[in-house]
Amino acid sequence: MRIIFLLFTTLSITTACNSKVKETIGIVTPGPNEYRVQRNKPLEVPPHYELPEPENGTHELTVMSKPKNFNEGEKALIDEFERK
Numbered sequence: 001m002r003i004i005f006l007l008f009t010t011l012s013i014t015t016a017c018n019s020k021v022k023e024t025i026g027i028v029t030p031g032p033n034e035y036r037v038q039r040n041k042p043l044e045v046p047p048h049y050e051l052p053e054p055e056n057g058t059h060e061l062t063v064m065s066k067p068k069n070f071n072e073g074e075k076a077l078i079d080e081f082e083r084k
Contacts, residue, residue, distance in 0.1 A: 022028040070078070 019028060023030055
């Protein structure tokens with residue numbers, strides 16, 4: 001009975017405390033401060049990032065030689081792309 005009374009008393013005392021005491025004890029965490037939030041920098045393209053222009057306006061796939069270390073499924077997929 002004594003333990004229940006102490007728990008009830010402790011609970012009522014901590015709920016009656018102001019927010020600073022609750023934050024100090026760790027019952028309530030403070031929310032974000034809108035003035036301390038930092039904005040992310042905008043994304044930029046690196047200065048050395050340049051794509052080469054296609055030659056003669058043709059867009060063909062480069063044909064790979066068939067390596068021998070592919071499994072059957074991968075070889076079939078490569079054959080299918082070569083047929084197109």
